[in-house]
Amino acid sequence: MKLDSKTVANLKLGDKSDQIFFDDALPGFGYRLRRGAGGKINKSWIAQYRRAGGTRRRLIGNANIIGLEAARAAAKKILAAVALGQDPQQDRVDRRAKDQHSMRSVVLEYLDAKKNAVRPRTLVETGRYLSTGTYFKPLHSMPIDAIKRKDIATRLVAITREHGSITAARARASLSAFFSWVLQMGYVEQNPVIGAVQPEDSKGRERVLSDTELAAVWRACGDDDYGRIIRLLILTGARRAEIGGLRFSELDPDAGTWTLPGERAKNGRTHTLPLPAVAWDIIAAVPHRAHRDQLFGARAAEGFTDWALKLELDDRLQGKMAGSWTVHDIRRTVATRMADLGIQPHIIEQVLNHQGGHKRGVAGIYNRSSYEREVRTALATWADHVRVLVDGGERKILQLPKAAS
Numbered sequence: 001m002k003l004d005s006k007t008v009a010n011l012k013l014g015d016k017s018d019q020i021f022f023d024d025a026l027p028g029f030g031y032r033l034r035r036g037a038g039g040k041i042n043k044s045w046i047a048q049y050r051r052a053g054g055t056r057r058r059l060i061g062n063a064n065i066i067g068l069e070a071a072r073a074a075a076k077k078i079l080a081a082v083a084l085g086q087d088p089q090q091d092r093v094d095r096r097a098k099d100q101h102s103m104r105s106v107v108l109e110y111l112d113a114k115k116n117a118v119r120p121r122t123l124v125e126t127g128r129y130l131s132t133g134t135y136f137k138p139l140h141s142m143p144i145d146a147i148k149r150k151d152i153a154t155r156l157v158a159i160t161r162e163h164g165s166i167t168a169a170r171a172r173a174s175l176s177a178f179f180s181w182v183l184q185m186g187y188v189e190q191n192p193v194i195g196a197v198q199p200e201d202s203k204g205r206e207r208v209l210s211d212t213e214l215a216a217v218w219r220a221c222g223d224d225d226y227g228r229i230i231r232l233l234i235l236t237g238a239r240r241a242e243i244g245g246l247r248f249s250e251l252d253p254d255a256g257t258w259t260l261p262g263e264r265a266k267n268g269r270t271h272t273l274p275l276p277a278v279a280w281d282i283i284a285a286v287p288h289r290a291h292r293d294q295l296f297g298a299r300a301a302e303g304f305t306d307w308a309l310k311l312e313l314d315d316r317l318q319g320k321m322a323g324s325w326t327v328h329d330i331r332r333t334v335a336t337r338m339a340d341l342g343i344q345p346h347i348i349e350q351v352l353n354h355q356g357g358h359k360r361g362v363a364g365i366y367n368r369s370s371y372e373r374e375v376r377t378a379l380a381t382w383a384d385h386v387r388v389l390v391d392g393g394e395r396k397i398l399q400l401p402k403a404a405s
Helices: 005-010 068-083 088-099 103-113 120-131 149-163 165-184 211-220 225-236 240-244 277-284 307-316 328-340 345-352 362-366 372-391
Strands: 018-022 029-035 041-051 054-062 257-260 271-274
Touching (some): 018 041, 041 068, 041 088, 054 068, 054 088, 103 120, 103 165, 120 165, 149 165, 211 225, 211 307, 211 372, 225 240, 225 277, 225 307, 225 372, 271 372, 277 372, 328 345, 328 372
Antiparallel strands (some): 029 041, 041 054, 257 271
């Protein structure tokens, strides 16, 4: 028979539970009736063909949704592909299998494979770039072989806009290394990062904010998570992610200290800082939400992630900054201005959790001091300096004498 609206309407399943009625005008194109649960008759269009000594059947779609002519046109494309040596049904099966390998699932395989191949801190940084929702989240649900250079370029442009070119360059490097491994594993046929936009990498920034600029940044901070984070960065010289991921369980109000665990520190070393009173005032203003240890951020497990809010801070700072600046410039500024106040270099390194010359090599093996008293004094001196810059008045803590040159 030729399948047309009249013949299709008159086709019945009868006593059978499953039957296909083929079109004589287009061999391989069929109308299928199948009895389902509760006696319901399911109607669908199919294309059937032979391949590799067997019969293949490709579902076109539900006959209640797809009309006859649209189904016939689809069947022609499928059967034409078969005539050209393709296997559309096997292609669909293969595609379904590939779709199970999303970027998220393959990233987990990659990180597991690299556990014993790279340093722990490198693994943490790689995971931060590839698996958190901060950088490549729109790609996580995509099949790994469906990710194209355009998709990656779009994300790199967004990361550059939201986090800066240095972060984007490092995220790109992590992604490229990941896709090189994916290529070796046979998930893809080429590395889509190759040829994608290349953000400008670090050139060893030297930007140090002036006292006027630092005070302007402090005053421009809002009474929100981002504003509190920036002010705590100014007071401690810590890294952005360290304060953004700050947890209540890391704080000891009785001792007046914050202990950064090694797994969150860039160098992998646990670091304890005695916080000045003004830092505790900022922390006290943060609501302690039930069942959530992080001070900042709404839902992300790693804490605060909305770093694009710097754009709003920049808007409030228009005309008050001499050129562009980054949040990391605050850390460099704290170190430089502490030195200007006469604080010894090895104490500044201790504040910043750096493994400097005084603790490198043999010296570090024997010198295990945390300089707790000196660090406490240094941070109190620095906090007092910031207070004077912001509010004016005289210093309550005397400036330390500068080291002899």
